[in-house]
Amino acid sequence: MDPMRSTEATADRIPPHPDVAAVPLQAVLEALVDPVRRSIVTQLADATTDIRCGDFDLPVSKSTATHHFRILREAGLIRQHYAGTSRMNTLRRTEFDTAFPGLLTALVDADRTQPTPVSAHQESPTAG
Numbered sequence: 001m002d003p004m005r006s007t008e009a010t011a012d013r014i015p016p017h018p019d020v021a022a023v024p025l026q027a028v029l030e031a032l033v034d035p036v037r038r039s040i041v042t043q044l045a046d047a048t049t050d051i052r053c054g055d056f057d058l059p060v061s062k063s064t065a066t067h068h069f070r071i072l073r074e075a076g077l078i079r080q081h082y083a084g085t086s087r088m089n090t091l092r093r094t095e096f097d098t099a100f101p102g103l104l105t106a107l108v109d110a111d112r113t114q115p116t117p118v119s120a121h122q123e124s125p126t127a128g
Contacts, residue, residue: 013082020076020095028100031075032107036060037068041077042111044091045104052086 072078079090
């Protein structure tokens with residue numbers, strides 16, 4: 001396989017990411033209102049490396065998790081890229097702290113000390 005073609009194919013698979021400075025605060029707050037999405041942000045904040053989509057501890061189906069990742073990406077909170085066949089997630093902490101100083105720290109600290117139960121969002125075993 002042509003290495004240039006492989007690089008282009010990988011670039012085509014990377015979803016668009018907004019400029020964090022252009023994301024309205026309202027969009028960020030709406031993204032963070034959901035406890036599943038806050039859990040994703042907290043897990044990324046605690047991680048020392050990028051996390052593969054399937055490696056998060058989430059009480060929802062894969063398709064629902066995909067929806068939550070998209071909301072976080074569109075709000076500028078996470079960056080997604082591919083490593084082989086795995087979609088990896090990174091918290092855009094530096095960019096976010098510049099645009100919204102202190103917001104992520106306050107959110108993650110609150111989530112660690114007063115975790116919101118995500119059981120209300122759990123899906124039944126037959127949900128898909």
